[in-house]
Amino acid sequence: MTSVAPVRPDPSQPDTSQVEPAVHPAPLTRRQIQRLLLLGLLCTAGWLASVLVGHFVDCGPVLHRLGLAGHILALVLSFGTILVVDWLGLLWLLGKVEMHASGKLEAAAKPLIWGGLALLLASGALIDPDLTNPVTVVKLVSVLILMLNGLSIAPAMHQLLALPPRTRFSELTRSLRLRLMIALSVSQACWWTAVLIGLINSTLRRWTGA
Numbered sequence: 001m002t003s004v005a006p007v008r009p010d011p012s013q014p015d016t017s018q019v020e021p022a023v024h025p026a027p028l029t030r031r032q033i034q035r036l037l038l039l040g041l042l043c044t045a046g047w048l049a050s051v052l053v054g055h056f057v058d059c060g061p062v063l064h065r066l067g068l069a070g071h072i073l074a075l076v077l078s079f080g081t082i083l084v085v086d087w088l089g090l091l092w093l094l095g096k097v098e099m100h101a102s103g104k105l106e107a108a109a110k111p112l113i114w115g116g117l118a119l120l121l122a123s124g125a126l127i128d129p130d131l132t133n134p135v136t137v138v139k140l141v142s143v144l145i146l147m148l149n150g151l152s153i154a155p156a157m158h159q160l161l162a163l164p165p166r167t168r169f170s171e172l173t174r175s176l177r178l179r180l181m182i183a184l185s186v187s188q189a190c191w192w193t194a195v196l197i198g199l200i201n202s203t204l205r206r207w208t209g210a
Contacts, residue, residue: 032155043147050121051140054129067126068202070119075198078116079191081109086184093169093180099160106157117147130201139197146190153183 059067085106091097120143130136156179160167169177 050125053125067123070123074119142190142194
């Protein structure tokens with residue numbers, strides 16, 4: 001019997017034995033896309049209604065104080081939850097936790113986040129937003145962007161939960177990695193912008209007695 005000498009790899013060729021294939025989540029169905037568009041329209045309509053009511057309707061000092069209290073409660077509820085969810089998502093991006101830990105927390109926290117946002121819009125209509133102030137307009141637009149951003153990334157989170165729990169961020173496709181990073185950045189940028197502007201406006205109102 002003749003022995004066959006082992007074939008040595010050609011050093012000039014790239015080693016693909018250690019390259020892991022990129023993970024492609026399943027594409028969205030037509031029904032999911034339609035549902036996403038409908039939710040986006042509802043969020044935009046709710047936001048617009050809150051802005052218009054707050055600008056044109058004088059709710060009086062009593063409702064203003066109640067609205068301000070509800071606004072603060074809504075910020076604590078939704079923004080506090082978002083901070084925890086985004087932080088766990090960042091830990092997954094860094095490879096510190098499994099993907100499903102972030103996805104399951106996001107799914108469990110969704111009622112708190114969207115409930116807080118709904119309260120944010122309802123209470124915002126009672127606190128007389130000054131639409132002539134460009135800074136206030138930036139805050140209001142930030143709220144709309146963060147809602148639409150949350151809707152846009154929700155399907156991707158559902159698709160990620162269908163992947164193996166130990167799927168790493170580096171195993172995803174480049175486009176999906178970029179999408180997740182952009183969504184995380186937009187979420188934090190819009191939330192901090194809205195919170196800081198709201199804090200500054202509230203402080204200035206107290207100082208000026210407006």
